[in-house]
Amino acid sequence: MATQRISGSEAVIKSLLEEGVDTIFGYPGGAIMPIYDALYDYDQQVTHYLTRHEQGAIHAAEGYAKVTGKVGVCFATSGPGATNLITGLADALIDSIPLVCITGQVASPLLGTDAFQESDVMGITMPVTKWNYQITSADEIPEAIAKAFHIAHTGRPGPVLIDIAKDAQFGQFDFEYKKCTKIRSYLPEHPVDPFQVKAAADLINNAKKPIVLFGHGVILAHAEDEFKEFLEKTGIPAAWTLLGLSALPSNHPLNVGMLGMHGNYGPNIKTNEADVVISIGMRFDDRVTGKVAAYARQAKIVHLEIDPAEINKIIKADAPVLGNAKKSLRMLIDNVNPNTHTAWLEEFHVCDKIEYDKVISHDVYPKKIGLTMGEVVRIASEKTNNDAILVTDVGQQQMIASRYFKFNQSRSNVTSGGLGTMGYGLPAAMGAKIGRPNREVFAMVGDGGFQMTIQELGTISQYEIGVKVIVLNNNFLGMVRQWQQLFFEKRYSFTEMKNPDFVGIAKAYGLASQKVTSRDQLEGAIQEMIDHKGPYVLEVVVEQEDNVFPMIPTGASISDIILEP
Amino acid sequence: MKQEYIITVFSENHIGLLSRITIIFTRRKINIDSLTVSESAIAGIFKFTIVINETADRIQKVVGQLEKVVDVLKVFANTNDEMIYQEIALYKVSTEFLFESDKVEKIVRNSGARILELTREYVVIEKTGHSDETQHLFDELNVFGVTQFIRSGRVALTRSTIERLSEFLRERDALLEQVD
Ligand SMILES: Cc1ncc(C[n+]2csc(CCOP(=O)(O)OP(=O)(O)O)c2C)c(N)n1
Numbered sequence: 039m040a041t042q043r044i045s046g047s048e049a050v051i052k053s054l055l056e057e058g059v060d061t062i063f064g065y066p067g068g069a070i071m072p073i074y075d076a077l078y079d080y081d082q083q084v085t086h087y088l089t090r091h092e093q094g095a096i097h098a099a100e101g102y103a104k105v106t107g108k109v110g111v112c113f114a115t116s117g118p119g120a121t122n123l124i125t126g127l128a129d130a131l132i133d134s135i136p137l138v139c140i141t142g143q144v145a146s147p148l149l150g151t152d153a154f155q156e157s158d159v160m161g162i163t164m165p166v167t168k169w170n171y172q173i174t175s176a177d178e179i180p181e182a183i184a185k186a187f188h189i190a191h192t193g194r195p196g197p198v199l200i201d202i203a204k205d206a207q208f209g210q211f212d213f214e215y216k217k218c219t220k221i222r223s224y225l226p227e228h229p230v231d232p233f234q235v236k237a238a239a240d241l242i243n244n245a246k247k248p249i250v251l252f253g254h255g256v257i258l259a260h261a262e263d264e265f266k267e268f269l270e271k272t273g274i275p276a277a278w279t280l281l282g283l284s285a286l287p288s289n290h291p292l293n294v295g296m297l298g299m300h301g302n303y304g305p306n307i308k309t310n311e312a313d314v315v316i317s318i319g320m321r322f323d324d325r326v327t328g329k330v331a332a333y334a335r336q337a338k339i340v341h342l343e344i345d346p347a348e349i350n351k352i353i354k355a356d357a358p359v360l361g362n363a364k365k366s367l368r369m370l371i372d373n374v375n376p377n378t379h380t381a382w383l384e385e386f387h388v389c390d391k392i393e394y395d396k397v398i399s400h401d402v403y404p405k406k407i408g409l410t411m412g413e414v415v416r417i418a419s420e421k422t423n424n425d426a427i428l429v430t431d432v433g434q435q436q437m438i439a440s441r442y443f444k445f446n447q448s449r450s451n452v453t454s455g456g457l458g459t460m461g462y463g464l465p466a467a468m469g470a471k472i473g474r475p476n477r478e479v480f481a482m483v484g485d486g487g488f489q490m491t492i493q494e495l496g497t498i499s500q501y502e503i504g505v506k507v508i509v510l511n512n513n514f515l516g517m518v519r520q521w522q523q524l525f526f527e528k529r530y531s532f533t534e535m536k537n538p539d540f541v542g543i544a545k546a547y548g549l550a551s552q553k554v555t556s557r558d559q560l561e562g563a564i565q566e567m568i569d570h571k572g573p574y575v576l577e578v579v580v581e582q583e584d585n586v587f588p589m590i591p592t593g594a595s596i597s598d599i600i601l602e603p
Numbered sequence: 604m605k606q607e608y609i610i611t612v613f614s615e616n617h618i619g620l621l622s623r624i625t626i627i628f629t630r631r632k633i634n635i636d637s638l639t640v641s642e643s644a645i646a647g648i649f650k651f652t653i654v655i656n657e658t659a660d661r662i663q664k665v666v667g668q669l670e671k672v673v674d675v676l677k678v679f680a681n682t683n684d685e686m687i688y689q690e691i692a693l694y695k696v697s698t699e700f701l702f703e704s705d706k707v708e709k710i711v712r713n714s715g716a717r718i719l720e721l722t723r724e725y726v727v728i729e730k731t732g733h734s735d736e737t738q739h740l741f742d743e744l745n746v747f748g749v750t751q752f753i754r755s756g757r758v759a760l761t762r763s764t765i766e767r768l769s770e771f772l773r774e775r776d777a778l779l780e781q782v783d
């Protein structure tokens with residue numbers, strides 16, 4: 039390839055183009071101005087979205103990455119621009135989201151001098167990135183960016199940050215781009231060991247009451263087809279973690295529901311009755327396991343996992359299978375016997391019935407006067423034939439939406455799992471809609487979380503990003519209030535909110551909006567929102583003091599899941 | 604049960620790597636008792652020798668986290684009896700004690716230490732050994748008064764003939780070939 043003498047800034051844009059980037063979320067400032075100036079000439083090849091806060095930019099990049107499977111890219115300036123990315127970096131690291139973030143930095147002679155808007159971005163971002171690198175000379179740019187993309191999206195994905203000093207952005211050099219495919223110190227994934235697969239298959243083939251627990255790893259490895267094939271061959275019931283949601287269609291006969299604190303009754307108690315637990319691409323988070331000492335003690339554990347540090351971290355694996363889930367499952371399918379577990383599956387259905395009568399029916403077909411979050415979720419899902427993308431914020435609305443929204447397609451659930459980042463929903467939904475413009479994208483947010491990044495309505499308005507925002511307004515920091523009610527004697531310490539007129543705010547941003555307070559308006563309003571071309575904000579006033587059940591209280595065993603207060 | 608472990612981290616020589624490594628300990632609130640950084644027998648590859656006091660279970664998890672660091676090649680954790688290790692200690696004592704009696708000289712000779720520098724005012728003594736040995740010498744000398752003292756981080760080698768990493772690098776190359 040012929041080389042060209044160009045500036046570092048232009049090299050940044052050209053490198054991104056080489057990596058197939060066509061979408062960037064960001065916010066300019068002094069130290070990244072040369073890069074923004076270079077970007078100005080490339081508006082045919084890349085679309086840049088100016089968010090209203092850098093946190094909005096990085097969550098949008100996360101939402102974009104989740105639905106597309108591509109690397110999300112965001113730009114921010116030095117100092118406060120970079121520090122505003124921290125929450126998003128931490129979120130992407132814990133949820134394994136591939137991101138490349140580029141921050142401007144003061145000129146290299148000023149590093150460490152407390153110059154204007156200088157902060158130790160390398161030091162600050164180290165604990166919240168998979169890898170970070172500072173560039174002080176233009177000619178480092180192509181190689182560093184190539185490495186960044188390789189690291190971000192291979193193996194267990196994660197966020198990478200490249201900090202570029204201003205003088206490096208100005209520097210001229212001969213540009214040449216070579217993709218990075220190999221780093222000596224970095225083994226993205228272990229080749230799958232046939233002996234490990236054999237040991238896992240033996241346990242699976244001899245199991246009488248096996249259960250599969252699946253997580254984000256299935257989606258990240260693009261292993262949905264293999265996963266389904268494995269389930270259908272073995273007939274094993276499968277339950278999902280919050281981030282595994284949508285990897286298996288909701289109506290699949292072997293899909294037995296959600297694990298964990300607010301998950302379904304069956305998969306929780308049955309995990310403690312199974313003889314073999316097969317976990318695939320999940321990491322036994324404490325929200326899933328409850329009390330670890332009382333978790334699946336009776337079972338043999340098979341653990342398919344790409345990250346060696348996750349094996350035996352929380353739960354000891356009897357048959358670990360290290361490697362990419364797609365490849366592991368492919369090999370596992372060839373080693374397992376066709377089977378059915380009809381009687382065992384029936385036990386889950388019995389649990390479903392109990393949960394339906396005690397909890398679900400009241401949530402999604404309530405008889406009381408006040409609206410419930412559950413019915414809103416059910417209607418939104420039904421009216422889009424379970425084909426929409428669901429983006430949630432954090433709190434009660436997140437748990438209710440995850441429980442009751444139904445999915446036909448993978449990569450359709452976008453939520454902040456590991457970090458539980460309030461304020462994630464709205465910007466992540468923007469990114470999701472930009473990544474999948476032809477799909478309906480719902481942002482289900484609480485009145486609290488909505489207000490943490492509400493300014494992104496400005497971005498939505500400016501670029502006419504057709505997100506359908508449903509604000510489930512209970513006038514409370516509902517999830518915290520629920521805990522106060524259940525565990526702190528109803529002492530509602532600073533969880534009640536005086537909220538603004540959300541419809542007024544949406545309208546001020548030039549967005550269509552409506553408020554619903556009663557059941558007879560609900561279906562019509564949701565239909566109207568869906569029929570509306572372009573973004574829409576629907577506020578639904580729901581019961582103030584509804585609780586999310588079932589629930590595994592913190593520190594309790596999953597067997598002690600409670601169905602009602 | 605907690606015991607002393609020697610963790611050896613082999614890595615590329617990149618700026619900031621020391622921080623990336625130490626924050627893994629900080630995050631779990633593990634104190635680093637000693638740290639030595641040096642080049643290994645393989646050119647360009649650095650070696651961090653870290654001594655900590657921990658349980659086997661926590662060590663295993665820390666090793667997993669360390670190996671996740673992109674620029675880290677390989678991490679080994681060993682108990683003391685699995686390695687040959689030494690620390691170096693320097694002691695400064697006022698010269699007058701050396702001439703008052705032969706006690707100081709005897710202590711130095713019996714402990715296998717040596718005198719590095721002798722001036723009118725002070726004498727610098729050097730001893731290599733395990734920390735209990737260098738500590739023992741400190742206690743003996745401190746009867747007279749040790750005015751300055753320093754103990755180095757631990758240096759440690761395995762009992763195998765070659766650098767453990769050589770074998771690892773060969774395997775790694777083969778693994779990288781297998782993964783597309
Ligand atoms: C940034 C951040 N701060 C605080 C919390 C703790 N928290 C978890 S849920 C919740 C309440 C959320 O309230 P709201 O957005 O109204 O949703 P609801 O639970 O009412 O549906 C809070 C404060 C958090 N998860 N994230």
Ligand SMILES: [Mg+2]
Binds near residue numbers: 484510511513515516
């Ligand atoms: Mg609320």
